[in-house]
Amino acid sequence: MKPLLQLALDNLSLQDGLNTLQGGVAQAVDIIEAGTLLICAEGVQAVGQLRRLFPEKPLVADFKIADAGSVLGGLIAGQKPDYMTVICAADNGTKAAVKKEADRQGAVVQVELYGRWQMDDVKAWKELGITHVIYHRSRDAAGEWGQTDLACVKALCSMGMDVTVTGGVGYDELELFAGLPIFAIICGRSIRDAADPCGQVLRMKERIDQLWA
């Protein structure tokens, strides 16, 4: 199973995000993400605008909902993303409420894993019907991707979860995950800040093809 390449638009304006998608980038990536930073800066309408502009492209709304699952889940799901995120620390009642709103619109809930969580939590989320997780190395965390992170990713995969990885992943980090049955790799800055974002996406996709051949 070869991972999809997801581009995180953590731009601070929608216009800037749309500029990032120019030059073939929108077509080249597998999934477009309305990033947390973009949604905070522009509101949930940014998700709806991306949905209308790219109706066929898988779209993630990464708001990392932490509470008020029905209200925030409803606001996000109403913009018709394919995937929407909830933070691991949220109460399971919040996760269930977000899932209910997502289900109404045919969206999939992904639990974003940061900091403190345990494998038993993952079992409980599965019981709620949530089978997607995002293993995230915070941009504020010290150090780099290491064996502990990779062991966690492997354990999540072997629990039957659809696992996405993110956090400072660029071309050079792709090989860390070589061959793992992960669902998607999210890249933000490594694509957005590249001199030629489309060229960078194509280079990364070619590398993924090699590493998962």
Ligand code: 5RP
């Ligand atoms: C921040 C995020 C980012 O969108 C994601 O981690 C990708 O960012 P980068 O590749 O720039 O580290 O979820 O909360």
